[in-house]
Amino acid sequence: MKKGLFISLEGGEGSGKTSQIVAISEYLKKHNIDHIITREPGGISISEQIREVILNKQNTTMDGRTEALLYAAARRQHLVEKVIPALNEGKVVISDRFVDASLAYQGYARGLGIDEVMEINEFAIDGYMPDLTLFLDIDPQAGLDRIAKNSQREVNRLDLEALDFHNKVREGYNILLKNYPERIKLIDASKNFDEVFEEIKKVLDKYIRVN
Ligand code: TMP
Numbered sequence: 001m002k003k004g005l006f007i008s009l010e011g012g013e014g015s016g017k018t019s020q021i022v023a024i025s026e027y028l029k030k031h032n033i034d035h036i037i038t039r040e041p042g043g044i045s046i047s048e049q050i051r052e053v054i055l056n057k058q059n060t061t062m063d064g065r066t067e068a069l070l071y072a073a074a075r076r077q078h079l080v081e082k083v084i085p086a087l088n089e090g091k092v093v094i095s096d097r098f099v100d101a102s103l104a105y106q107g108y109a110r111g112l113g114i115d116e117v118m119e120i121n122e123f124a125i126d127g128y129m130p131d132l133t134l135f136l137d138i139d140p141q142a143g144l145d146r147i148a149k150n151s152q153r154e155v156n157r158l159d160l161e162a163l164d165f166h167n168k169v170r171e172g173y174n175i176l177l178k179n180y181p182e183r184i185k186l187i188d189a190s191k192n193f194d195e196v197f198e199e200i201k202k203v204l205d206k207y208i209r210v211n
Contacts, residue, residue: 004087008098011136014143015189036086039096041074044081050074055156068106076124108172136189140166
């Protein structure tokens with residue numbers, strides 16, 4: 001039985017969610033809140049292996065549906081091996097992306113259909129959805145400029161898509177924001193790091209009892 005709290009962070013490339021997750025983890029640690037941080041695709045060995053296949057820059061011929069199925073497969077393994085056990089132990093799980101990424105990227109931006117991609121993901125997630133999703137919204141060009149300046153950040157196959165694709169990803173997330181207003185909260189990620197974290201904290205504090 002699920003006792004923990006499942007939180008996902010979403011956003012386009014360069015939205016800063018990976019760095020914000022580190023800050024969230026520090027914040028939870030300070031307040032002695034038992035938690036794990038993890039990421040999709042990946043988080044555990046099998047899913048990290050699938051990540052390598054999906055994001056390999058040489059795999060230029062990958063079909064959109066193949067891509068969607070691989071993300072769903074990586075999601076399934078990560079969920080059963082890492083997320084569900086942690087939730088069952090009452091932990092807060094902070095995941096860098098979950099199913100909304102497939103809906104925005106594959107469903108909307110790749111044009112496979114949000115409902116169609118949700119359908120294949122329902123088989124993978126079997127009813128597990130985040131309790132809270134933070135959508136870090138940034139203008140796609142500004143996000144890509146941030147990545148270009150950050151030499152440590154890996155540049156993957158999806159980063160190399162044209163700006164038009166990233167604009168569609170943003171549109172896709174905005175549709176999801178309307179479809180799931182209770183669960184998905186909008187965070188303005190164009191601000192500086194500390195301001196974004198303050199905004200995140202305000203939302204988090206409503207879900208997590210901090211002393
Ligand atoms: P990351 O940059 O957040 O590590 O994510 C890797 C890439 O995978 C990023 O371009 C977003 C993309 N992605 C999808 O297209 N669909 C998905 O379901 C997930 C989890 C990620």
